[in-house]
Amino acid sequence: MKNITDTVLIDTLIDITLLAFLAITAIAIIRMRNLFVIIMLFGIFSLHSAGLFVVMDAADVAFTEAAVGAGISTVLMLGTLALTRNHEEKVPSHHARLPLLVVFITGSALVYGTYDIPAFGDPHSPSQEYLKPHYIEEGIRETGVPNIVTAVLASYRGYDTLGEVTVIFTAGIGVMLLIGGRLTRSNRKDD
Amino acid sequence: MKHNLILRVIAKYLFPVIALFAFYVQFHGDYGPGGGFQAGVILSVAFIFYTLVFGLDTTEKILPSHVLRILASTGVLIYAGTGVVTMILGGNFLDYNLLSLVPVEGQHIGILVIELGVGITVSSVMLMIFFAFAGRGRP
Numbered sequence: 331m332k333n334i335t336d337t338v339l340i341d342t343l344i345d346i347t348l349l350a351f352l353a354i355t356a357i358a359i360i361r362m363r364n365l366f367v368i369i370m371l372f373g374i375f376s377l378h379s380a381g382l383f384v385v386m387d388a389a390d391v392a393f394t395e396a397a398v399g400a401g402i403s404t405v406l407m408l409g410t411l412a413l414t415r416n417h418e419e420k421v422p423s424h425h426a427r428l429p430l431l432v433v434f435i436t437g438s439a440l441v442y443g444t445y446d447i448p449a450f451g452d453p454h455s456p457s458q459e460y461l462k463p464h465y466i467e468e469g470i471r472e473t474g475v476p477n478i479v480t481a482v483l484a485s486y487r488g489y490d491t492l493g494e495v496t497v498i499f500t501a502g503i504g505v506m507l508l509i510g511g512r513l514t515r516s517n518r519k520d521d
Numbered sequence: 522m523k524h525n526l527i528l529r530v531i532a533k534y535l536f537p538v539i540a541l542f543a544f545y546v547q548f549h550g551d552y553g554p555g556g557g558f559q560a561g562v563i564l565s566v567a568f569i570f571y572t573l574v575f576g577l578d579t580t581e582k583i584l585p586s587h588v589l590r591i592l593a594s595t596g597v598l599i600y601a602g603t604g605v606v607t608m609i610l611g612g613n614f615l616d617y618n619l620l621s622l623v624p625v626e627g628q629h630i631g632i633l634v635i636e637l638g639v640g641i642t643v644s645s646v647m648l649m650i651f652f653a654f655a656g657r658g659r660p
Contacts, residue, residue, distance in 0.1 A: 335616035389554035393546075397562040402647055405569055409654035474630060475551045475624035483556065484632040488615040491602050491635070494558075495642050499597050506590070509653050 344385055352378050363418050369407045376400040386450075390479045525574075532574040539567035548633070557636035560626050561643025568644075569651050577655050586652055589645045596642025600635045607631075 355375045361369050376399030383392035448455030465478055465486065475481040476507050538577040547560035570579040604614040611619065617631025 376619075387538055390556070390559075393554050393559050394562075396564070397559050401566055402562055402569075405573075406651060407655060409651060412577070412612070413654070413657055416595075472625075473628040473632070477551055477553065479554070480550050480556055480632065480636075485617060485628055488604075488635065491639065492604070495597055495600055495639050498594055498646050499642055502649045503595055505650045505653050509657055 348378050349381050352382075363420065365411055365414075365416055365418055366408075368418075369404060372407065374401045374437070376403070376421070390477075453494040454475060480484060526628030528574050535569050539570065540564060540618075543567065543644075547636065550626060550636055551629070551632060558643050560636075561577070561640040563646060564640070564644040565647035565651070566650055572655065579653065584648065585650065589649045589652070592645035593600040593642050593649060595660055596645065597641070599641065600639030603631060603634050603638070615617070 338445055352375065355371050355378065359368050359371045359375070362371065375394055380392040380396040380400065383389075383395055450456075452458070469478050469481045469486075470476060473481040473485045475485070543560045543564035545555060546555035550556035550560070568580060568584065571589060580602050586656035603617075603620075607616045608614055614650045615631070615635075617628045619659075
């Protein structure tokens, strides 16, 4: 019994620490003007989120967050930074009160909304009772894949994943159309 | 970064390690965390790291952008093609059970193939985007 309370205590401590770091990083991002530092802080923010996902036992999500959020997007933003200036210009803020009010009201509405959300890990919440028991009980028999996340993503929800891959493909085409290499290539040949 | 000896040596040794980890994540996604998406990102990271140290021109010699464009569409084609194959075999779109005589085996083959498609598309699209940005900054 003592061991269980100890684990809960440590889990809570880790949660509070990670969330506190998230808040600190977010505030630091708002206050900074040096874009390079901001990009690094974005990476740290993603890494903390990945840590939170691990605490919530969502290893697949944490993996994606660490690889994409902390890895690729940081590199892509650095690549963008190399094309622009290093500093964000200070915009004179006239009405700090109105945005603050809007943010405060939105925040309170969101916090109020959390009261209706089922508790974390509640086995009787609607999302747990509809299809999940089927995935957990029949998944290994129907697909033979021990990792339920993979079974759901690749087999049960294969359509969704096909859509996601198409979205990524479309994003790649979009970037190529906007800043593709064809232009620079022909310029280089002229040199 | 052309003259940084330590970085160049480390990059050469790290590249196969990162790539191997990517393939592990790709083909072990059935049993552990990960799958095609994460594996694709990690594989592209290996190439991006190589590019950061050795320059865009060196990487483009082994991985030209027209090849990347073909690879990106190949991945989506493999995924959607699996669905078409299952339809030809007389089932629904993406009904992997028909890919083998034993349904569970068919599921295994189907998941492996479509994850491969996801991995190919994700890694080549990530590299395409990175090359597009890096190519702009070229003198």
